[in-house]
Amino acid sequence: MRMTLHPAEGRPATPWKNGKGVTREIAAFPLGATIDTFEWRVSIADVSAGGAFSNFPGIDRLLAALDGTIRLQIGGEAPVTLIPGNNPVAFAGDIPCRADIPDGAARDLNVMTRRGCFMSRMTLVEADGLFRFPENASAVILVALFDLSIRIAETVIALKPLDAVRFDPPLPGEARLHCDRSQAGRKGLYIIALFQERIAMRDQTS
DSSP states (O other), X not given: OEEEEEOSTTOOOEEOTTSXXXXXXXXXXXTTOOTTTOSEEEEEEEEOSOEEOOXXXXXXXXXXXXXXXXXXXXXXXXXXXXXXXXOOEEEETTSOEEEEOTTSOEEEEEEEEETTTEEEEEEEXXXXXXXXXXXXXXXXXXXXXXXXXXXXXXXXXXXXTXXXXXXXXXXXXXXXXXXXXXXXXXXXXXXXXEEEHHHHHHHHHO
């Protein structure tokens, strides 16, 4: 098992050029990749005002709300409202997109993959129970929404809010989540799986 902890505390913030938010990168591939060279990137953004998204040609995106309300207008489609606990929205980074922030501030979890290289899947699960790691993933990143622990065999990983842990192959088979009794039954962990696109397409057709 190859595991890397990415604590929320001390995570550097990169201000947006338009001054309407900041991004904190959790992890990216390959190591040291920039916003122009990454093949996948997972980050959290704090948004202070609505506006148009930056254009990312050749990039596919998954976006989930962590705090506040985000209303997305993607191309000519009907607006989509994101609130905490909802399923993420998938869209292409090269399609015009605008976000409105009716509450004045919001926080989102953002996954970006370069088309032709990687695909992603994001799932929100309850913080007390058993889950299996996705098969054939090139990397899996877990993001906690509140205090919880992850037990894998004899290893216990304690996570605080917005802490993340990355797993690289060989991946564990399964893990058990534990949380405070007051949080039992609540969805508190995002599972982000990154797949090499050629492997994902092979699995879909086999």
